[in-house]
Amino acid sequence: MTASQEMLKADRATDDKSRVRLWLRLLRASRAIEGELRERLRTTYNVTLPRFDVMAALYREPEGMLMSQLSKYLMVSNGNVTGLIDRLTTDGLVQRTLRDGDRRTSVVLLTKEGHENFEQMAASHREWINELLSHFSPDEAETLADTLKVFASDWEGEPR
Amino acid sequence: MTASQEMLKADRATDDKSRVRLWLRLLRASRAIEGELRERLRTTYNVTLPRFDVMAALYREPEGMLMSQLSKYLMVSNGNVTGLIDRLTTDGLVQRTLRDGDRRTSVVLLTKEGHENFEQMAASHREWINELLSHFSPDEAETLADTLKVFASDWEGEPR
DNA sequence: CTTAGATATTTTATGTTTGAAATAATTTAA
DNA sequence: TTAAATTATTTCAAACATAAAATATCTAAG
Numbered sequence: 001m002t003a004s005q006e007m008l009k010a011d012r013a014t015d016d017k018s019r020v021r022l023w024l025r026l027l028r029a030s031r032a033i034e035g036e037l038r039e040r041l042r043t044t045y046n047v048t049l050p051r052f053d054v055m056a057a058l059y060r061e062p063e064g065m066l067m068s069q070l071s072k073y074l075m076v077s078n079g080n081v082t083g084l085i086d087r088l089t090t091d092g093l094v095q096r097t098l099r100d101g102d103r104r105t106s107v108v109l110l111t112k113e114g115h116e117n118f119e120q121m122a123a124s125h126r127e128w129i130n131e132l133l134s135h136f137s138p139d140e141a142e143t144l145a146d147t148l149k150v151f152a153s154d155w156e157g158e159p160r
Numbered sequence: 161m162t163a164s165q166e167m168l169k170a171d172r173a174t175d176d177k178s179r180v181r182l183w184l185r186l187l188r189a190s191r192a193i194e195g196e197l198r199e200r201l202r203t204t205y206n207v208t209l210p211r212f213d214v215m216a217a218l219y220r221e222p223e224g225m226l227m228s229q230l231s232k233y234l235m236v237s238n239g240n241v242t243g244l245i246d247r248l249t250t251d252g253l254v255q256r257t258l259r260d261g262d263r264r265t266s267v268v269l270l271t272k273e274g275h276e277n278f279e280q281m282a283a284s285h286r287e288w289i290n291e292l293l294s295h296f297s298p299d300e301a302e303t304l305a306d307t308l309k310v311f312a313s314d315w316e317g318e319p320r
Numbered sequence: 321c322t323t324a325g326a327t328a329t330t331t332t333a334t335g336t337t338t339g340a341a342a343t344a345a346t347t348t349a350a
Numbered sequence: 351t352t353a354a355a356t357t358a359t360t361t362c363a364a365a366c367a368t369a370a371a372a373t374a375t376c377t378a379a380g
Contacts, residue, residue: 018301019293020286023193025308030190031235032311033183042339050366067329075191080367082330087365104328104375126180133179135310141178147304148185150295151192202369210336228358240337242360247335264345264358 033132040128045121050076051093052125054084055110055118058094064109093117193292200288205281210236212285214244215253215270215278224257224269253277 038049057073058065065073071081085108088094093114096106110118133141198209217233218225225233231241245268248254253274256266270278293301 016286016290018298018305019290019296022293022296022301022305022308023289025305025311026186026190027194028235029308029311030186034187035235038338048338048365068327075188075195076366077368078329079331079369083366102328102376106329126176129183130176130179133182136179136182138178140307141182144304144307145178145182145185147300148182148189151185151189198368208335208368226358227360236336237338238359239339239361243336246360262346262358266359 033129036132037125037128040124041121044124047121050084051088052118052121054081054088055093055114056122058108058110059115059118059122062109064097064099064107066105066107070108088114193289196292197285197288200284201281204284207281210244211248211253212278212281214241214248215274216282218254218268218270219275219278219282222269224259224267226265226267228265230268248274 034049041047041049041052053074054070057070067081067085068078070085071078074081085094085096089096092111094108095111096108098105099107136144194209201207201209201212213234214230217230227241227245228238230245231238234241245254245256249256252271254268255271256268258265259267296304
């Protein structure tokens with residue numbers, strides 16, 4: 001075996017460990033935070049995390065979003081979105097409208113109630129995140145966020 | 161308002177944005193990776209991600225784990241573990257044993273089939289992670305993993 | 321115009337997940 | 351020892367999630 005081959009093998013081995021470790025840490029961190037936010041949303045506002053996520057997405061888009069846009073943005077399946085929107089509609093927080101001449105699509109947007117409802121929850125949500133991520137200084141947070149940006153640019157669009 | 165009060169307010173506002181942004185990036189990154197791993201496990205080995213996670217946990221503990229240990233380690237609810245272990249048991253990949261004098265507990269461990277089965281999947285899994293995280297050099301990965309360590313030490317044990 | 325293909329959404333079947341309540345077994349304290 | 355509290359797990363109902371198939375609509379080639 002040549003020196004460069006040994007080098008390659010050693011590098012690969014190092015990669016293996018450090019990247020796998022990174023992934024496990026990333027997963028643990030996000031599960032821990034997600035679990036805590038889920039719990040607080042439930043006890044404080046009696047809302048589930050997926051519902052909050054949908055409302056957050058719609059809040060950013062006053063014109064509304066297509067089902068397929070929601071699905072891609074939230075990275076969940078199409079059928080999943082249908083069920084979530086059904087339930088949110090039943091509860092009067094969201095509504096489907098037909099706006100284009102395209103009868104295949106339905107534009108989803110927050111109702112007035114949903115809008116007001118969300119603004120309250122969003123304020124708490126923001127505070128909780130600051131609390132839960134208080135280990136990171138603003139600078140650290142900024143740097144870390146930039147580091148994780150690669151995923152957004154890289155795969156975000158890829159179909160599932 | 162005093163200068164220091166203004167300062168505080170400005171700092172808080174910065175925190176707000178950077179930490180929330182960090183959380184959203186963290187969440188997107190882990191969802192993207194998780195989704196890709198889920199897909200590959202399904203198409204390649206016809207196994208779901210939660211099942212893989214359970215088997216990975218058990219693989220690390222040849223002596224087996226209690227249901228409650230699994231629940232805490234994987235950060236999922238108790239009832240969830242019961243269902244997963246039920247199905248894995250049906251498929252012959254996992255078995256429950258009664259080992260202590262405590263008849264409340266059941267020690268879960270991989271069967272021989274489950275063990276062999278997992279080793280194959282784990283190798284692919286490791287490769288996939290290296291591919292998906294190839295944007296990070298080993299050093300970057302190491303550093304990032306250390307940065308995210310705080311969560312492990314901080315909350316990991318907290319009850320849900 | 322008609323139909324083949326593409327697109328958007330819903331439906332279906334199965335599996336995962338949660339939180340709460342129920343069950344069962346152990347431990348502690350009176 | 352016995353009752354109360356604690357611990358470990360399971361059961362349950364509802365919500366969430368996925369992938370694949372079905373439905374409905376639109377677009378475009380001929």
